[in-house]
Amino acid sequence: MEAEAIIGALMTPEGRGEPYPLYAAARELGAIRKVKDWPMHLCTGYDEINAILRDNAFGKMDFDMLPAEWRGLLLPDGAMESISRSMLLMNPPGHRRVRSLVSSAFTQRRVAGLEPAIERMTDALLDELAALGAGGEPVDFMENFAFRMPVSVICEMLGVPEADRYRFRPLAHDLTFVLELTDSFDDFGPADAATLELRAYFTELAARRREQPQDDLVSAMVQANDAHDGRLSDAELLGNLLLLLVAGFETTTNLLGNGLYLGFRHPEVLGRVRKGEIPVAAYVEEVLRYDSPVQLTSRFALTEDAHVGGHPVARGEQVMLLIGAAHRDPKRFANPDVFDPTRPDNVPLSFGAGIHYCLGQGLARLEGRVAFEKLLARFPEIEQAAEPERRDRLVLRGYETLPVRTGAPAA
Ligand code: HEM
Numbered sequence: 001m002e003a004e005a006i007i008g009a010l011m012t013p014e015g016r017g018e019p020y021p022l023y024a025a026a027r028e029l030g031a032i033r034k035v036k037d038w039p040m041h042l043c044t045g046y047d048e049i050n051a052i053l054r055d056n057a058f059g060k061m062d063f064d065m066l067p068a069e070w071r072g073l074l075l076p077d078g079a080m081e082s083i084s085r086s087m088l089l090m091n092p093p094g095h096r097r098v099r100s101l102v103s104s105a106f107t108q109r110r111v112a113g114l115e116p117a118i119e120r121m122t123d124a125l126l127d128e129l130a131a132l133g134a135g136g137e138p139v140d141f142m143e144n145f146a147f148r149m150p151v152s153v154i155c156e157m158l159g160v161p162e163a164d165r166y167r168f169r170p171l172a173h174d175l176t177f178v179l180e181l182t183d184s185f186d187d188f189g190p191a192d193a194a195t196l197e198l199r200a201y202f203t204e205l206a207a208r209r210r211e212q213p214q215d216d217l218v219s220a221m222v223q224a225n226d227a228h229d230g231r232l233s234d235a236e237l238l239g240n241l242l243l244l245l246v247a248g249f250e251t252t253t254n255l256l257g258n259g260l261y262l263g264f265r266h267p268e269v270l271g272r273v274r275k276g277e278i279p280v281a282a283y284v285e286e287v288l289r290y291d292s293p294v295q296l297t298s299r300f301a302l303t304e305d306a307h308v309g310g311h312p313v314a315r316g317e318q319v320m321l322l323i324g325a326a327h328r329d330p331k332r333f334a335n336p337d338v339f340d341p342t343r344p345d346n347v348p349l350s351f352g353a354g355i356h357y358c359l360g361q362g363l364a365r366l367e368g369r370v371a372f373e374k375l376l377a378r379f380p381e382i383e384q385a386a387e388p389e390r391r392d393r394l395v396l397r398g399y400e401t402l403p404v405r406t407g408a409p410a411a
Helices: 001-008 013-017 018-027 045-053 078-086 094-105 110-113 113-130 142-148 148-158 162-179 184-212 218-225 234-265 268-273 280-290 359-380
Strands: 031-036 039-045 296-301 317-320 400-403 403-405
Touching: 001 013, 001 018, 013 359, 013 400, 013 403, 031 142, 039 045, 045 280, 045 296, 078 142, 078 184, 078 234, 094 110, 094 218, 094 234, 110 359, 113 148, 113 359, 142 148, 142 218, 142 234, 148 162, 148 218, 148 359, 162 234, 184 234, 184 280, 234 268, 234 280, 234 359, 234 400, 268 280, 268 359, 280 359
Parallel strands: 039 317
Antiparallel strands: 031 039, 296 317
16 A cells, blocks of 8 residues: 555544554555655654654744645634644744743642642542442443543643533534644634634633732743743733643543553453552553554654655655554564553653653643542443444544443442
8 A cells, every 4th residue: 555545544534443554554665655746754663753753853834834825724813823823833942932931830740749639539520420320320431531530630730610621522622623634624614613712711711810810820821921021922822721721631531531441452451450460550651552642743844954764854844653653663562463561661652752742741641540540449340331432533542432331339
């Protein structure tokens, strides 16, 4: 199969649902391969992806680099423009300025200090799950736990009032469509509508925090914006608040859903985790590797001499980095298609690498560990109640629903 055909297949519902055979076909073409007649390369090798992510000769297609005719098709302040004003799609030096500002409020210490609060929130949500499933009724794990737990945590950090938190799932789902592979902007309507709603919400919340600052991220970012010293423009304030909200739960929701489903598929592994023979943290790492919540990202060559190994990438050309394929690279992982949380030296690329390395990786790993520790202890008999429904997405891979029976809670 040619690279062009593989990319085409990855853009179909079937390819999105089951991308791993297509990744294997892409690997047959080599660790990195130029797509014939397109300004694009397809990269599947772990070492090559890792190297490109860490190489400043490669960067993002930021808003100003978008061809003018594309920009003309985009809604002002819509999904693409908003996300482009966040650090996720910025290049240095702007990226450095915004990232250092947000990370100063998002320290390891702050994240570690959140653990007791995360445990309390998790316990409360497991109480609700127990009540919903008490009569043996199937309960949707995705809506009732996998979404609610991380959205509660990131909203607590941002300072979003409790009453507002559960409305964000459909909005984030719509907004994140802009990260998907698409060959037209015609489908951006729901993403734009969700973005406008979220921007209106955060404009209002920022105004309230401007009046009365609190000890939260929205207040910290509003203060940086108000300093008018060039640290954070109005567009960047909103773009980054939306990014923090959406990145803060959408991917972690999928980590929890993908992880529980893998547990159902591998009951012997789950049994060993329950008995403490496999550390929960190692289980989480293997879920990240085996079915990564982020399957791909892209970089563009920013210089004339960009290359990986001996493979040149001309300035402006795109490299599609198939993280999900890198995780099955036999040069990096022994028996890569086997789900094995005991594998040594397991370093997945699920959080990226280099200057865009996920700001929330410590938080996501903490949430994953607390969630599975508490879930497995609380429901020793939890089981799948029906087939899950997968989200029709390639980049952010996860389930829409995962029906479970909780079984009797542990005494
Ligand atoms: C399992 C959960 C998560 C996964 C798999 C994940 C994955 C990623 C990846 C792959 C990137 C880099 C994208 C690129 O290089 O193109 C990234 C960036 C980012 N993530 Fe996460 N993420 C997760 C959870 C979180 C959480 C909980 C937060 C909390 C706010 C967060 C905030 C961010 C931010 C702000 C960036 C942009 C960093 C930058 O561009 O400098 N993520 N994430």
